[in-house]
Amino acid sequence: MDTKKSESIMCEPFLPFSKPSINSDDISAVNKVLRSGWITTGSKSAEFEKKFCEYTGSPNAVALTSATAGMHLVLKAFGIGPGDDVITPSMTWVSTINLITMAGATPVFADIDKNTLMLDKESVEKCLSEKVKMIIPVHFAGAPVQMDSLQKMAQKHNIVLVEDAAHALGTQYKNIKIGSQGTSIFSFHPIKNITTGEGGMLCSDDDTLIEKIQRLKFHGLGMDSFDRISQGRLPQAEVLEPGYKYNLPDILAALGLSQLNRINGFNEKREALALHYLELLNDVEEIIPLNPPEADIKHSWHLFIVRLDIDKAGMSRDRFMEDLKKNNIGTGLHFKAAHLHRYYKDHLNITPGSLVNTEWNSKRILSLPLFPDMTHKDVHRVVTVIKKVLKK
Numbered sequence: 001m002d003t004k005k006s007e008s009i010m011c012e013p014f015l016p017f018s019k020p021s022i023n024s025d026d027i028s029a030v031n032k033v034l035r036s037g038w039i040t041t042g043s044k045s046a047e048f049e050k051k052f053c054e055y056t057g058s059p060n061a062v063a064l065t066s067a068t069a070g071m072h073l074v075l076k077a078f079g080i081g082p083g084d085d086v087i088t089p090s091m092t093w094v095s096t097i098n099l100i101t102m103a104g105a106t107p108v109f110a111d112i113d114k115n116t117l118m119l120d121k122e123s124v125e126k127c128l129s130e131k132v133k134m135i136i137p138v139h140f141a142g143a144p145v146q147m148d149s150l151q152k153m154a155q156k157h158n159i160v161l162v163e164d165a166a167h168a169l170g171t172q173y174k175n176i177k178i179g180s181q182g183t184s185i186f187s188f189h190p191i192k193n194i195t196t197g198e199g200g201m202l203c204s205d206d207d208t209l210i211e212k213i214q215r216l217k218f219h220g221l222g223m224d225s226f227d228r229i230s231q232g233r234l235p236q237a238e239v240l241e242p243g244y245k246y247n248l249p250d251i252l253a254a255l256g257l258s259q260l261n262r263i264n265g266f267n268e269k270r271e272a273l274a275l276h277y278l279e280l281l282n283d284v285e286e287i288i289p290l291n292p293p294e295a296d297i298k299h300s301w302h303l304f305i306v307r308l309d310i311d312k313a314g315m316s317r318d319r320f321m322e323d324l325k326k327n328n329i330g331t332g333l334h335f336k337a338a339h340l341h342r343y344y345k346d347h348l349n350i351t352p353g354s355l356v357n358t359e360w361n362s363k364r365i366l367s368l369p370l371f372p373d374m375t376h377k378d379v380h381r382v383v384t385v386i387k388k389v390l391k392k
């Protein structure tokens with residue numbers, strides 16, 4: 001590359017790997033709540049739950065302060081505790097593993113498919129035992145897990161299946177939207193397909209579970225946290241079982257409602273950018289994109305993940321990320337395998353090399369910039385910088 005072109009790339013501002021799309025509608029929606037006299041959980045939170053059900057097709061949704069809160073409540077609601085095993089991938093965000101561990105249960109890691117990063121069915125089967133009470137698959141990066149086989153397995157062995165749908169708002173598996181069946185937990189962290197700053201939504205077709213979650217999310221009180229007439233918590237509410245405080249305030253729910261109005265546009269933009277990446281990276285042999293699962297799916301492109309062929313590139317993934325950063329390109333890491341984090345290395349008895357595909361990916365994975373306000377020119381710039389860094 002000539003010096004002039006290289007200098008012009010360097011002069012471009014830093015491109016983060018993700019950035020929320022906040023417009024004037026979002027700001028005025030939040031503003032309205034701030035001026036309304038009611039800013040905690042109330043009518044906006046209830047409306048957000050209703051609109052979320054309409055979008056996903058779920059019969060019930062509970063708005064929460066994070067997906068982590070949702071996972072905590074689900075583990076509690078099913079009584080997961082000492083002596084129980086929970087099967088999940090190690091290639092996931094550590095929140096799930098932390099919660100299982102703090103509940104006193106044991107995370108049991110099944111390996112993943114090398115190129116989709118989804119739980120591998122055969123590996124899950126090998127982890128089954130009397131002690132397994134729950135399986136938590138992750139719909140990774142916006143693509144769906146092949147649910148059929150996991151559902152059959154869970155049913156046969158009477159195991160609870162809880163879908164980690166933090167990445168999967170708008171994702172479909174065999175023409176069915178994630179969230180419309182079973183129990184799924186979504187995240188509205190700022191990098192997600194819609195954001196509330198921090199927030200999450202638990203969707204379920206299990207009415208008994210929803211009733212329990214409603215209670216546990218607000219101190220274990222037997223009544224709703226919001227009464228429309230008294231504009232507050234009913235003073236007569238009594239604790240039916242000790243609970244937490246994970247209710248989503250209206251300030252955040254208003255942002256969620258406003259963002260949800262634009263979800264289809266957000267996801268279309270993500271898809272167009274991702275397809276552009278795939279086209280431009282096609283001849284970059286050091287970069288290995290993910291494969292979509294082999295099924296009729298709709299991808300919501302939460303992340304654009306690639307793996308660096310470290311042998312061909314002659315450098316480590318960390319060095320590659322560092323070099324991209326020096327060239328003003330931000331990247332993300334989703335994820336370093338949980339069993340390789342210091343605490344879990346010391347406390348879980350996992351033989352190094354036993355999760356072959358998880359460890360292979362953990363060493364090579366990175367996320368390139370992808371967010372709706374990015375342009376196709378940005379995609380071009382990222383790929384140009386990648387080629388420059390690899391050439392060096």
Ligand SMILES: Cc1ncc(COP(=O)(O)O)c(C=O)c1O
Nearest residue numbers: 066067068093095166187188189
């Ligand atoms: C796969 C996965 N699960 C769960 C979470 C937790 O979401 P939250 O930050 O809303 O608690 C995340 C967050 O990034 C995630 O990526």
